[in-house]
Every structure is written in C-alpha cells, then in structure tokens.
Amino acid sequence: MKEVTLIATAAMGIESIVAKEVQTLGYETTVENGKVIFNAPINAIPRCNLWLRTADRVKLVVGEFKATTFDELFEATKALPWEQFIPEDGQFPVSGKSHKSTLFSVSDCQAIVKKSIAERLKLKHGLASNLPETGALYKIEVALLKDIATLTIDTSGAGLHRRGYRVGQGDAPVKETLAAALVLLTNWNPNKAFIDPFCGSGTIPIEAALIGQNIAPGFNRNFASEDWSFIKQKYWDDAFTEAEDLANYDQALDIIGSDIDHRMVEIAKANALEAGLSDLIQWKQMQVSDLNIKRDNGYIVSNPPYGVRLSDREQITKLYRELGDVMKNHSSWSVYIITAFEEFEKYYGHKATKKRKLFNGFIKTDYYQFFGKKN
CATH class of the missing domain: 3.40.50.150 (Vaccinia Virus protein VP39)
Structure with a gap:
C-alpha cells in the first residue's frame, strides 16, 4: 500500500482555502462541496493532520461504489481490503448519513456495514469467534449520496479545530x-x-x-491514527520534526x-x-x-x-x-x-x-x- 485516497472535510465556503493548504503540502486536489479529495502516500496522514489549519477532519477512503440494495451494500463493503487498515483487535464503530439515495435508513446501513466488515476481518485474520475490539479506534463512516456509497475511516479523532489551547470560551466562540x-x-x-x-x-x-x-x-494534540499499526512511527516522528524545523x-x-x-x-x-x-x-x-x-x-x-x-x-x-x-x-x-x-x-x-x-x-x-x- 504505497498510496491512499484522503478527504479533507471543510465548512461550506472555505473549500478553496483547504485545497490551497493541501496543495502547499505537495498534493494535487479535487474540490467538491464540503470536501477536498487527494491521493497521497501514507505519510500524508500525519502531515495533513498536523498542518491543515482550516479542514475539519482528514478521512481515509477505503472504497466507493454504487449501492441501491442492502445486498449490494453488504457485498461491496465486504469486498474492500479492511484488513489492510484494521487489526484483529481494532475498534470500528460505524456512523452514517444518506442524502438523495434509495437506501435512506441510516441505522440499517450502519448495521449492514458493521456486519460486513466484521465478517471480512474474521475471515482475513483467521478468527472463529467475535472480534474483541479492544485495540485502537477506527471510526468508520458510510456516506450515501445519490446512491453512491463512500466508506471512510476518520484519521483525526477529535475535530481538527480542537487545537488543545482553548481552556475557556465565551457564549459564541468562532471555531x-x-x-x-x-x-x-x-x-x-x-x-x-x-x-x-x-x-x-x-x-x-x-x-x-x-x-x-x-x-x-x-503540534500540541493527539490524533486517532497515531495508534494505527499500518502507519509507521517514523512517519509521525518525521512529521513532528518537520513541524518543529519549519x-x-x-x-x-x-x-x-x-x-x-x-x-x-x-x-x-x-x-x-x-x-x-x-x-x-x-x-x-x-x-x-x-x-x-x-x-x-x-x-x-x-x-x-x-x-x-x-x-x-x-x-x-x-x-x-x-x-x-x-x-x-x-x-x-x-x-x-x-x-x-x-x-x-x-x-x-x-x-x-x-x-x-x-x-x-x-x-x-x-x-x-x-x-x-x-x-
């Protein structure tokens, strides 16, 4: 796995600012409403989480496909290489959203995706019993838009607006x-x-x-993906060193x-x-x-x-x-x-x-x- 597809989510109106930040880090972008999409090496995950000032989150795209039935959603989800990202003890809660799609029941979509990923992981990790889910956190989202399902894992954890310095605030603070x-x-x-x-x-x-x-x-906060085994510790060390040097x-x-x-x-x-x-x-x-x-x-x-x-x-x-x-x-x-x-x-x-x-x-x-x- 040399390269991954990432999404930097953005508030409406500032997608171009987020895209410029991603481009400054050296990655080519595609801009859509509320998000900036780009392909990058795995070490981009630490760099983007550290450096993006205006993005809300950085999400790792596992797959995207058309799904108009629950069977299609289940089988297409199961066909994705989840074991490349989630170890056998990984926690993988599933959230969801649906807009203008045949599959409009978000709770049903979440349950189907969760079951599908679990079956894939048990098979690939050689487990007969249920997955323990006692390890690192991999928050998965299934987002349906016009019958296209996008499955992502949140690399950031707490939103990127949480810099770690706000010890107090007023009634209506700006993020x-x-x-x-x-x-x-x-x-x-x-x-x-x-x-x-x-x-x-x-x-x-x-x-x-x-x-x-x-x-x-x-620079002064933690990210969910710091605990992920497929991201080498060296990538995080290099990203923090780069931040200090610059x-x-x-x-x-x-x-x-x-x-x-x-x-x-x-x-x-x-x-x-x-x-x-x-x-x-x-x-x-x-x-x-x-x-x-x-x-x-x-x-x-x-x-x-x-x-x-x-x-x-x-x-x-x-x-x-x-x-x-x-x-x-x-x-x-x-x-x-x-x-x-x-x-x-x-x-x-x-x-x-x-x-x-x-x-x-x-x-x-x-x-x-x-x-x-x-x-």
Whole structure:
C-alpha cells in the first residue's frame, strides 16, 4: 500500500482555502462541496493532520461504489481490503448519513456495514469467534449520496479545530478552523500590525500568531491514527520534526486582541498562555471607540457580535458605527469583518470592496472585506 485516497472535510465556503493548504503540502486536489479529495502516500496522514489549519477532519477512503440494495451494500463493503487498515483487535464503530439515495435508513446501513466488515476481518485474520475490539479506534463512516456509497475511516479523532489551547470560551466562540480561514483570506503577513477589537476568547489573534510564526496547528494534540499499526512511527516522528524545523519562533509579531469585557480578556490571556503564545499577543480591555492605531498598512480581522436578538440591535449598530468612525482616519488599513448582520455596511459607513459568503457554525454570514489604500 504505497498510496491512499484522503478527504479533507471543510465548512461550506472555505473549500478553496483547504485545497490551497493541501496543495502547499505537495498534493494535487479535487474540490467538491464540503470536501477536498487527494491521493497521497501514507505519510500524508500525519502531515495533513498536523498542518491543515482550516479542514475539519482528514478521512481515509477505503472504497466507493454504487449501492441501491442492502445486498449490494453488504457485498461491496465486504469486498474492500479492511484488513489492510484494521487489526484483529481494532475498534470500528460505524456512523452514517444518506442524502438523495434509495437506501435512506441510516441505522440499517450502519448495521449492514458493521456486519460486513466484521465478517471480512474474521475471515482475513483467521478468527472463529467475535472480534474483541479492544485495540485502537477506527471510526468508520458510510456516506450515501445519490446512491453512491463512500466508506471512510476518520484519521483525526477529535475535530481538527480542537487545537488543545482553548481552556475557556465565551457564549459564541468562532471555531479555530474558521478563525484561521478568516486570517488566510486576507493578505496579512507577520510584518504587518494585526488587531481584533472584538476578540472574545482570543481565537482569531491566537490563530494569526500561529500562522505568523508558521507553527503547525496540530503540534500540541493527539490524533486517532497515531495508534494505527499500518502507519509507521517514523512517519509521525518525521512529521513532528518537520513541524518543529519549519516553525519560525523568532518572527516578531504585532498582534493586539481587545474586548470591552474584562472577563473575556482574561480568558483570551489564558488561552494564549496554553498555546505558548503569551508573549506574542497584547491583550487589552477597551471599547472599540478607544482603538488607538499607531502604524500604517495594518489589518483588522474580527468576529463582532451579530445582534441576532432584536433587543441587541441598538447596541450592535452603535459598535459598528464606532468601528467605522475610527477607521475613517486609517485608510491604509484593511478591515475584514464576519457578521450575520445584513446592514453592517450601512452602519459601518462604507461599502465593502468584496464580500464572501461563509458559515459560522450553522449561521449564514458575510465576510466583509475593505482593502486599505497603501501608503
């Protein structure tokens, strides 16, 4: 087994960012809704889990086939080489989903796939009794779309947004993967100033610092596939060594995170400390109207309150006006704001250069991009 097919799953709207990250690692990609597909050597599994900032998970494709009956699903699943991946003591729970397919009962599909894989593994591993399932975890998914079944194994374990540094959060935190995408969608580089004036628990400034020093986002966490016997330990060792070698810990950064709520500022500080970035980010408690910008050609990237409740509207529009008033005097700065508030431009006082549709969880948002006039 020299090469495998992998899927990097992505939130809607950022598939192209995930694809670019995969391509940067050296793999050619095919982009579909919600996923980026690529063929790669086995050592790509450690590398992709360590380095992909914006993907949700990395899944190993075991097989894909058409199935319109339970018999077809059972036999095609059994024909796949599961023993190449799952040892005789491996745990292999099966989850599923079905969309626009003849086989619409997800629970039945899960049970059939589970039984089929078990029969194949018992046969190939020479076992007469039931499989013990006491070893490493291999989470399998059967996904049916328009009668095409795709069977995958999740290599990541916990979602890739779980970097391991979030010790606290507010009411509506932005996921780490989306925060990284917000930064990567700008032209910011680590020599430029960076401010998040609505920083909350600090996720956007922390992700910016990780990007600025080229620190692999998965460096301080574990992955399900670290326990898989078919992935040599050398591949993991090499991937971690590569990540350490490519990190630029000497890169100076000018990153500020501020929030009106002192409790959130303290949480942000704690998260930055956990991420090992406490000396790289300045945290301030202040109102957006007190924003004091001293450098030219900087970047604001932020996820301000959206004002989903009608009672919040007056406060939210005031915040947007204040931000717009401050930035009128700093035309060299680029401003990137994600919000579900549809009248943002009206209260900010300026029409965006560009807008991009994104989803913050299940909330449909716009990413407003105001490009600065460089001095």
